[in-house]
Amino acid sequence: MTLFRRFAALALAALLPACATLSPAQRDSAAQIAAQARPSQVDCERVDACAQPSPLRALGADAFAASTPEAPRHYALLLERGTDALLARINLIRSATTTIDLQTYIFDEDDAGRLVLEELIAAAKRGVRVRLLLDQLSALRDVETFAALAGAHENLEVRLYNPVLGRARINYPQYVLAAACCWRTLNRRMHTKLLLVDGAVGISGGRNYQDEYYDWDDEYVFRDRDVLIAGPTARAMDTEFDGFWRDRRAVPIEQLTDVGRHLLRNGVPAWPAPVYERPQRTAAMQRDAADAALVRERLADRAMQVGTVHYISDSPDKHADEGHVHAEASESLRALIESAQDEVLLQTPYLVLSQPAQQMFRDMQERPAPPRVIISTNSLAATDAFIVYALSHKYKRRYLREFGFTIYEYKPFPLDAPIDLSATGATMPASQPANAPLPARPRHPQGSATERERYRALSREYAALRYARRRANEPVPLRRAGVRMGLHAKSLVIDRRVGVVGTHNFDPRGDAYNTESAVVIPDPAFARALADSIRRDIAPANSWVIARRDKPPVLSGLEYSLGKVSEQLPVFDLWPMRYATSYEFVASAECPQPLPPDAPNFRACYRPVGDFPEVALGLKGLTTRIFTAFGAGLAPIL
Known part of the structure; x- marks a missing residue:
């Protein structure tokens, strides 16, 4: 067999699985497996779903109370620091009484992404309806994670936007196939980013869900910006989110070929206990998000009163x-x-x-x-x-x-x-000036598999x-x-x-x-x-x-x-x-x-x-x- 034929055979073998899809019966069976596995019991019987009091959530109530149809009032808070942006998100998720809608382009499984996932699942378990809408090309790392989320709780639903080849994850040969057959569709991505709590307080801006956006990476961090909006415009945010959620391109994860196959073969995997690269840092963030006085001082007190948004x-x-x-x-x-x-x-x-x-x-x-x-x-x-x-x-x-x-x-x-810089986890030599850039951690020139991921x-x-x-x-x-x-x-x-x-x-x-x-x-x-x-x-x-x-x-x-x-x-x-x-x-x-x-x-x-x-x-x-x-x-x- 010539080298060309060997390459063609390997390429064909790699691409064939990408072309195979679930039959309607298999798709229905996978959806049924996920639905039957979802717990329906909740940890709280209170009307407010045992929501944590939050000065950020209170801004929404105050803004609605001060608004009239002719003169809407809002609070606006610029989230400049990554750690503040993550603190605001965790605190707001815990304050939800009825709904959480999250829409984003990138959602990674590093410390920041996993922490937010844990908080969303906890909110679902206490009785809050959680809808998570992710763009396919940049959503999570493993099919098993999607399968576990598909059956995590009755109150949690996850959908992927525009899943090319009908899959949650695609490898390089599959990407080549998608680029060859449907380049325009492949490029049509959902870059919209929104976190909305109870239809009253929303966060939108540049940040995705990954360590780099919250000052939690020790090699590269983004200088980014979000804005928190509390008040009537949150209703417009809710309407826009619903438009995406109900669109035919937003596909429930259990209907995707690779996730469905995993469910059919293995059932719904148990949601694993979180393993964080730097557990002390995530624990500190969890403590800070529960501290109403700290959240008020660092965030809520800096919110500006504005009119129309x-x-x-x-x-x-x-x-x-x-x-x-x-x-x-x-x-x-x-x-x-x-x-x-x-x-x-x-x-x-x-x-x-x-x-x-x-x-x-x-x-x-x-x-x-x-x-x-x-x-x-x-x-x-x-x-x-x-x-x-x-x-x-x-x-x-x-x-x-x-x-x-x-x-x-x-x-x-x-x-x-x-x-x-102290949140990145990088260490500074004692001889280095306080205002000098911190050194990156040593690594193999090619990078380990974990680092590449x-x-x-x-x-x-x-x-x-x-x-x-x-x-x-x-x-x-x-x-x-x-x-x-x-x-x-x-x-x-x-x-x-x-x-x-x-x-x-x-x-x-x-x-x-x-x-x-x-x-x-x-x-x-x-x-x-x-x-x-x-x-x-x-x-x-x-x-x-x-x-x-x-x-x-x-x-x-x-x-x-x-x-x-x-x-x-x-x-x-x-x-x-x-x-x-x-x-x-x-x-x-x-x-x-x-x-x-x-x-x-x-x-x-x-x-x-x-x-x-x-x-x-x-x-x-x-x-x-x-x-x-x-x-x-x-x-x-x-």
């Missing part, structure tokens, strides 16, 4: 056609940006703009008095998706010159980030890259060790009067493929608070500023023209001199405050630090340049 959400109808027809989130956000008269302050981890967005910014720049557009995004050193960064790098001339952007790129070791969900904002090789897709090597921080917040402030926190990366995927959501608050005080948070991220201690590199002494016009022509090419953008580079602020008596790049004294106060500061240039630097040259065709799916 809008919840914008794409519906599953976005996936019924070409996507743009029902892209309500994208259209609403573009309308907000176009309304700006003075300033657009935008934060996104992945600066890759769709064609409509590019045209919008180009048109805005042509106004007689265009608004200032300030962008906070990732550097190559900080990002978790270097291929996406490569396209951002390719178009920096366009962003700066044609769209008038002022771009700040987040550092991998910011000195003033709202991240709890822990990384599995890290770079999954982009479904097209879901099964790329780990070493090709992980954050780039740096010149020094430490707990790396990457920006993941998606926020917007318009003219210091409207604040937006959501899930949309302001990218082509959010426009055409993913369902997205956003909380829009037209309140000047909230907008100022959000703007202050973003401005903290773009301060010199935390970000580099991007500006045009120094002009060459001769033929500068020719160099610019050649670079512009090369940039227009979809492939073979090989011109080595990029228009812009990164700059570091150098404080002095003459330069006491940071300046924007268009300030007259900018070059006297800033020094260039290269295109990829902090990066240990090597293969990743080369591949970044390769994707800059050849990757423009990926833009529609990035």
Whole structure:
């Protein structure tokens, strides 16, 4: 047998199971096994399901009491720190009296994910109806976990959104098959994120359910942002969740082929006792979530009173056609940006703009008095998706010159980030300064199997890259060790009067493929608070500023023209001199405050630090340049 035939035989053997599905009778039998195994008894007979009193849940009651149909009142709380965001979630889950609805893109089985699962099951057992809706490509790790959840309790139901090949989990050959047969369907993902308790208090924003989002990873953590909303808009959140839950694409897990087969062969496995990587940390979080005084001091007392709040959400109808027809989130956000008269302050981890967005910014720049557009995004050193960064790098001339952007790129070791380094679990040598980045834990160069699995969900904002090789897709090597921080917040402030926190990366995927959501608050005080948070991220201690590199002494016009022509090419953008580079602020008596790049004294106060500061240039630097040259065709799916 030739090598080709052997490969074809192996590929066929791997793909055949993916094509096999459960018969209707098998599917009914699996569903019956799960239903019969679900306990129906509850641990509490009280009307309130023995809910834990919560100052966060009380905000909802207060907001409803103060509201009228003509003048709604809300409380809004920015959740900047990862540990606070997890504390708020656990405390709210325990406060539920009737319902908990959770919708998310990534749900991992690490410490943070497992802790939330345990709390949801506990809520179901005390009498709360719990609905858990997960996007298929990034949901949990093991089929056995799904099978156990299928029969965990009568009050708990789990569904997966858009399960390609009718499965809960797919391996690499199955992914290849799905990409070959149904690429558009594969890319249509539910990126919407929402936790809603009793239809009264909701949390939405950038965070998924994984250690990296809650300052619990000792190698890489996300600087992210959520907003907690208490009040009447929670009803709109409930309506939008119901739309997803009832959609035909939201499939009960026991009806999926691999979960159903597991149930038919083995029955419903017992839900195992939790095993945490750092049990002391999870125990501390559980104690803190039960401490009403602590939750009030750290969270509830910081909530702001606001009036009208809008919840914008794409519906599953976005996936019924070409996507743009029902892209309500994208259209609403573009309308907000176009309304700006003075300033657009935008934060996104992945600066890759769709064609409509590019045209919008180009048109805005042509106004007689265009608004200032300030962008906070990732550097190559900080990002978790270097291929996406490569396209951002390719178009920096366009962003700066044609769209008038002022771009700040987040550092991998910011000195003033709202991240709890002590929560990561990394240890600091006694000789290391207190403000220095913490060292990463040692590991084998290839990574253990456990570590590879822990990384599995890290770079999954982009479904097209879901099964790329780990070493090709992980954050780039740096010149020094430490707990790396990457920006993941998606926020917007318009003219210091409207604040937006959501899930949309302001990218082509959010426009055409993913369902997205956003909380829009037209309140000047909230907008100022959000703007202050973003401005903290773009301060010199935390970000580099991007500006045009120094002009060459001769033929500068020719160099610019050649670079512009090369940039227009979809492939073979090989011109080595990029228009812009990164700059570091150098404080002095003459330069006491940071300046924007268009300030007259900018070059006297800033020094260039290269295109990829902090990066240990090597293969990743080369591949970044390769994707800059050849990757423009990926833009529609990035």
